[in-house]
Amino acid sequence: MTMKVFVPGDSAARSVGADAVARAIRAEAARRDASVDLVRNGSRGLYWLEPLVEVATEQGRVAYGPVSASDVPSLFDAGFLRGEEHVLSHGLTDSISYLANQERLTFARVGVVDPLSIADYRAYGGLRGLERALAIEPASVISEVTESGLRGRGGAAFPAGIKWKTVHDTQASQKYIACNADEGDSGTFADRMLMEGDPFLLIEGMVIAGLATGATEGYIYLRAEYPDAYRVLTEAIRVAYEERLLGDDILGTGNRFHLHLRLAAGAYICGEETSMLESLEGKRGEIRYKPPLPAIEGLFGKPTVVNNVLTLAAVPLILDRGAAYYAGFGTGRSRGTQPLQLAGNVARGGLFEKAFGLTLRELIHDWGGGTATGRSVRAVQVGGPLGAYVPHWQLDTPLDYEALAERDAMLGHGGVVVFDDSVDMAKMARYAMEFCAIESCGKCTPCRMGSVRGVEVIDRVVGDQDRDKNLVLLEDLCDTMIHGSLCAMGGLTPYPVLSALRHFPEDFEPREGAGGGAGGDERRRAGGALRVVS
Amino acid sequence: MKTSETASAPAAWDPERARAVIREHKELPGALLPVLHAVRDTFGYVAPEAVPLVAEELNLSRAEVHGVLTFYHLFRQSKPGRHEVWICRAEACQAMNGDGVAEHASQRLGTDFHGTSEDGRYSLEPVYCLGNCALAPAAMIDGRLHGRLDAARLDELIAELEENG
Structure with a gap:
């Protein structure tokens, strides 16, 4: 009997040895004459357990992790192919409390299915949203999205339905859907997980957005730091054309939608929507003045929906289950x-x-x-x-x-x-300014210059040079950046700086003498030696 | 950057080859980024000699091409070392002693950030998030992501590179 074994192909799982585990399982199965169907699924997102190996049993999928290649013989010995006990066993995957206590709407399939299997996609509820969208009027699709309360998941939290309606209502010879997959924020990886683990969901969401607004071309702007996502999406788009989810005759209805995948080139600012549009047009990623809004004059000057991966990926379920279902989750x-x-x-x-x-x-x-x-x-x-x-x-x-x-x-x-209690908040505040200096597009002065001056002023505060005056100057500089910057880069950089200063003033005490509350003088020196802005 | 771990070694600069690569992508809407990526993928960097070729093929000024080329961190303009080591310097990795890993990498590889070791073996670049923040600290070596790094693990990875030439 062939047993189905899952070893994530997710890049984070691979980063801690999932490929070696997959190879070891194949080799061990061959050695023991065991018949194994090995699926490279996405990650369940339980990263401390990666590589998380699962086996499909009659009771459900049983999880083992974190597995290293050297654990594989003992897993076979223990009978993991039948879901038997092992020191790495976590029992049924769905019963792991971390997972069982989630409400996985957008990530329902991620880690469950073979990301590139359209059969899996359909079997687990895929394409029902698109089928419904094809059966109703574009305006009804938009009302559904509006009523669901879905707000932009990229960070700005703008109501998605309103943006879509603006594009829908704007007359133009060409309209676009631009998916922002330039997930540059440290601490975020949901877009990556979704694109690697359930790429058809994003494609389906984009097609629905196209149908709703009258856009027939879509672009995914993907950060170049995600080569695995690039590979998966490239293949998923190819399959989607084959299956007529994309092309000139979507699911045989005569509707058109074409999708292009574009790689970014390592500029954080291109996660800002107008910078992203400039970059897609082949230009420097300098932000644009608004208005005009991208919904009216966006990519190549045409009305464009710019949505984050997670926003677009939420849409198929909203169409499938209805606005009320989605809006039934959440607060306020x-x-x-x-x-x-x-x-x-x-x-x-x-x-x-x-x-x-x-x-x-x-x-x-x-x-x-x-x-x-x-x-x-x-x-x-x-x-x-x-x-x-x-x-x-x-x-x-x-x-x-x-x-x-x-x-x-x-x-x-x-x-x-x-961060634990060893963190040096003055260093983090300095880093916020330093990062802004590195990544500013340079179009407006408060961001371009303010961030450089911010680093210097924090150094002076911590170095006890005219400390009180420089603290006033830092507040004043932050105020200028907040109110004078053209976009969120310069406008929000002061928030981590000021919050660090307000909540942890002891870390901004002069470095000689008493030192900051957090200790860590050695780390400060190390950080200083590795400054990336010269 | 390499978008495939199995990408072949970069080719030596060749204007004819460059022109062919540029022509493959020049008809795309907003073609400049895809073109520069293709040049970078083929030769490992965007050589100064490529700029006039790109400008000519895309009917842009050299200044426009230069402006775009220098805006984006990933379009390097000098020949990279045989291995490209990117160390994440962003917050989630900092929270897990990413600075220590970065410092170790710099010492072990014999180069500062943005530099290449004297033997031409390693280029070291800072990167701001690799999307591996739950398994920090993270690095990407020749397009391959690594997580849960510390000095010892980094040494192992570098030793593997040295074994494989």
Whole structure:
């Protein structure tokens, strides 16, 4: 009897040895004459257990992890092909509490299916959203998305339905759907996981967006740091053309939608929507003034829906199950689910998709198991490099758009990076400015110059040069950047800086003498020696 | 960057080959990025000699091509070492002693960031997030992602490179 074994082909799982495990299982199976059908699935997002090997049994899939290639003979000895006990066994995958307590709407198939099998995709509910979208009027598709309460998951949280309606209502000879897959925020990997683990979902979402708005061309702007996602998407698009999910006759209905995959080239700013459009047009990724909105004048000057991967990937389910189903999850004006990404110094890092409303404490302590180092949590950066640092005494903040905004923080793309009590917050504040200096597109002065000056001013504060004056200057500089920058890069960089300063002023004490509350002078020196801005 | 781990070694600079590569992509809408990627993939970098060719084929000024080329971190303009080592310097990796890994990499490979070791073996680049933040610290070596790094693991990976030439 052939047993089905799953070893993730997800790049993060591969980064800790999944390929070697897959090879070892094949070799061991051959040696023992066992018949094994090995599937390279996506990751379940339980990254501390990767490589997570699963075996399909009559009771369901049984999980083992983290497996290394050297564990494979003992897994065979223990009878893992029948789901038997082993020291690495976690029982039924679906019963692992981290997974069982999630509400996986967008990530329902990720880690479950063979990412490139259209048969799997259909068997697990794929294409039902598209079929419904093809059966109803474009305007009804848009109302469905609007009523679901879906807001842009890239970070700006703009209501998706309203954006789509603007593109729909704008007359033009050509319209575009541009998917922002330039997932540059540190602490985020949900787009990558989804593209590697369920690429047809993104394609289906983009086709639906095209049908709804009248766009017949789509672009995925993918960061070049994701070569595995590039490979999977390239193949998925090829299959989608073959299966007529893409092309001139979508599912035999005569509707058209063509999809192109484009690689970014390592500029963080190109995650800003207008920079991304410039880049897609073959230009420097300098941001554009708004208005005009991209929905009216976007890619190549035409009306364009610019949505994040997760926004587009949420759409098929909304069409399939209806707006009310999706809106039934969440809290206040944050409807649906948010794929949160738990990262950094955390014991059980991974993807945690849940209805809005979970608190940081629940996420980090109940599900994440606290820090990886076993020390106490000191600060958490939510929402990427432009997101504020939330201090440990504010961990009861719910992870929804409004609750975070009330605390001058933001959800962004849902990345949560945990730091233990050895973190030096002045160093993190300096890094925020340094990162902005490296990645600023240079179009506006507050961002281009402000970030460079910000690094210098923080160095002076910490170096005890006119400390009080420089603290005033830092606040003033941040104020200028917030109010004077053209886009979120310069406008939000001050948030991590100011939050670090407000919550952890002791770290900004002069370095000689008492030192900062966090200690770590050696790390500071190491950080200084490795400065990347000269 | 290499978009495939099995990509063949970069070719030596050859203007005819460059022109052919450029022509393959020049008809795409907004062709400049795909063209520069193709040149980079073929030769390992975008040589100064490529700029006038790209400009001519795409009917752009050299200044326009130069402007785009220099805007993006990944379009390197000098010949890379035999192996490209990218170390993530972003927050999630910093939270897991990424700075220590970075410092070790710099010492072990014998080059600063943005540099190439004297023997031409390694180029070391900072990168800002590889999407492996739950398995930090992370690095990408020749297009292959690695996670849960520390100095010892990095040494193992480098030893593997040295075994394979």
